[in-house]
Amino acid sequence: MEPADPEVAAYIARWRPSSVSPQAAAFARQAVPLAAPAGQERAKNLLWAAGKLADYAIRLGLEPVPEVVLHPSVAERFTRCAPGLSPVARRTLRTNLRFIGHRVVPQLYPAGLPLPRERAKAPYSPAQIDGYFALADAQPAAERRMRAAGLVCLGAGAGLIRGDLREVRGTDVACRSGGVLVSVRGARPRTVPVLSRYHSRLLAAAAFAGNGLVCGGTDPGRRNLTNPLIRALDGGGGLPRLDTSRLRATWLAGCAELLGLATFMHAAGISCSQRLGDLVAGLEPAAEAEAIRLLGAARR
Numbered sequence: 001m002e003p004a005d006p007e008v009a010a011y012i013a014r015w016r017p018s019s020v021s022p023q024a025a026a027f028a029r030q031a032v033p034l035a036a037p038a039g040q041e042r043a044k045n046l047l048w049a050a051g052k053l054a055d056y057a058i059r060l061g062l063e064p065v066p067e068v069v070l071h072p073s074v075a076e077r078f079t080r081c082a083p084g085l086s087p088v089a090r091r092t093l094r095t096n097l098r099f100i101g102h103r104v105v106p107q108l109y110p111a112g113l114p115l116p117r118e119r120a121k122a123p124y125s126p127a128q129i130d131g132y133f134a135l136a137d138a139q140p141a142a143e144r145r146m147r148a149a150g151l152v153c154l155g156a157g158a159g160l161i162r163g164d165l166r167e168v169r170g171t172d173v174a175c176r177s178g179g180v181l182v183s184v185r186g187a188r189p190r191t192v193p194v195l196s197r198y199h200s201r202l203l204a205a206a207a208f209a210g211n212g213l214v215c216g217g218t219d220p221g222r223r224n225l226t227n228p229l230i231r232a233l234d235g236g237g238g239l240p241r242l243d244t245s246r247l248r249a250t251w252l253a254g255c256a257e258l259l260g261l262a263t264f265m266h267a268a269g270i271s272c273s274q275r276l277g278d279l280v281a282g283l284e285p286a287a288e289a290e291a292i293r294l295l296g297a298a299r300r
Contacts, residue, residue: 005039005040007040008037008039008040008043009033011040011043011044012029012032012033012043012047013029015028015029015044015047017047017048017051019048019051019052020051020052020054020055021055021058023054023058023064024051024052024054024055024058024064025051025054026064027050027051027054027064027065027069028046028047028048028050028051028054029047030066031050031066031069031070031100031104032046032047032050032100034066034100034103034104035099035100035103035104036103045092045096046096046099046100049092049093049096049097049100050096050097050100052078052082052093053069053070053074053075053078053093053097054069056074056078056082057069057074057078062074066104066105067105067108070097070100070101070104070105070108071105071108072101072108072109075094075097075098075101076094078093078097079091079093079094079097087116087118120249120252121243121245121246121248121249122246122249123246123249123250123252123253123254124156124246124247124249124250128239128240129152129156129250131239132148132152132233132239132242133149133152133201135148135232135233135239136148136149136152136232136233137149139232142208143208143216144229144232146204146205146208146209147205147209147214147215147216147229148229148232148233149201149202149204149205150168150201150202150205150206150209150214150215151165151214151215151229151230151242151244151247152198152201152233152242152247153194153198153201153202153205154168154182154202154214154215155244155247155248155250155251156195156198156247156248156250156251156254157194157195157197157198157199157202157251158182158192158193158194158195158198158202158251159192159247159248159251159252159255160182160184160192160248161244161245161247161248162244163186163187164184164185164186164188165215165244166213166215166217167184167185167186167213168182168184168185168213168214168215169209169211169212169213169214170205170206170207170208170209170210170211170212170214171206171210171211172184172185172206172214173194173202173203173205173206173214175203176288177288177289177292178289178292178293178298179193179194179196179199179292179297179298180193180194180198180199180202180203180297181193181194181288181292181297182194182202191288193288193291193292193295193297194297195251195254195255195295195296195297196296196297196298199297215229216228216229229242230242230244254296255295258294258295258296259294259295
């Protein structure tokens with residue numbers, strides 16, 4: 001069965017990625033049209049999944065035909081054991097491969113067992129955040145004090161982690177629309193309202209950094225940029241080791257509380273955040289001033 005949309009069929013026919021071998025790409029171009037993907041984006045995702053699976057199977061010495069490569073045992077082994085994949089990527093690949101398998105070799109596909117989901121990190125308590133600020137204030141040099149406080153503020157006050165956190169410069173922090181905002185660079189540029197309790201410290205850290213990086217250094221691409229700051233705040237006062245993912249979880253929990261998210265989910269009978277993602281996919285985010293009001297980021 002060919003895709004109904006000629007543009008989708010043309011996209012599949014010319015798909016030749018550098019991330020998989022030509023033989024694996026040829027297998028994907030053969031199998032994916034039989035799954036009749038609805039739209040080019042869906043076809044792209046299925047091609048990537050089928051190509052990665054075929055690459056894996058070919059390296060194992062398996063024949064690149066649908067009955068072999070798309071066999072549930074091969075797909076399950078790939079999604080569980082292939083190196084270099086995050087838990088989210090494994091779940092996405094498994095879903096897409098089962099979609100292809102059900103349509104291309106339906107006789108081979110029984111019901112499967114769910115892959116485990118990673119759990120959210122526990123947020124820090126207000127007392128723990130105060131403890132990290134106290135450790136930041138105790139640093140011997142002004143630069144270290146400002147950078148450490150900036151790290152905590154950007155993580156727990158704006159939810160930034162990884163590259164988003166490392167790339168923030170002092171000039172990216174601004175007072176606007178009645179609140180304090182951080183302009184995020186990188187792959188997902190956006191403007192994030194900062195929770196009110198972090199305003200004064202973040203503004204001080206941003207003013208100190210000026211055109212430089214709030215968390216220090218000169219190259220935001222350096223992966224260990226925040227490690228010296230984390231070590232400086234490690235272990236004092238019986239606090240757990242500082243974790244930027246837990247700082248983000250602290251921001252998420254704070255925003256969820258302000259929005260009444262738990263009350264809404266309880267009233268709606270919703271327990272899975274994926275359902276919320278489906279529901280809000282067609283909604284537009286609020287304007288800047290409204291986002292500041294909703295997230296409790298108005299200046300006092």
